[in-house]
Amino acid sequence: MGYITYINLLNPLWWLSVGIILFKGFAFVDAAIRRDGAYRDADKKTKTFWLVLLGAALGLDLLFGANFIGSFLTLGGLVAAIVYMVDVRPAIKALTGGRGGKNDRRNMGPYGPW
Template identity: 50%
Template structure:
């Protein structure tokens, strides 16, 4: 009896994690420009939106199909680990420079010798 309660709580937490990750990866894929995918030599934006959208729909509509959820999770992980950093670097969103200005060089700000 205790195990049944634990299993239901664990499956709920797992489902929430899958849903959260699916929503986050789909939202990030939707906000990236189309040309960034091409410039990073990754699949198209349409491809990733369809793949991640199907993942999200399967997680919402078929919560008991663990095999499909894990397959969708793998697709979302591939997007977040491989595609997202590549398109982020192309579109200028990151790369380690936080709050830098256009006059910053590789070793800090360039102020013309002043």
């Protein structure tokens, strides 16, 4: 193991940067697996909007590094990922029953869920 790699592994800011990149990656993948109609049904922005926004945020961090102390791009992308995870994702999951691609109606009775 090289000297630079060893120092990075001991640096808590490096771990925080890796966590930010993983969080943005999870948000992007989650947005990609949700069906397009669920975004409209939940009265949120379109799937394309979220994929472009989250993909740009992730791509910029992968290209330039997640420097959350001095980079407004990293912080802006992190805010976008947080908004997706706490607002858009729960609304879509409520409509699709927690499933990504289709509306699973296994626990639906004639008058609603049971």
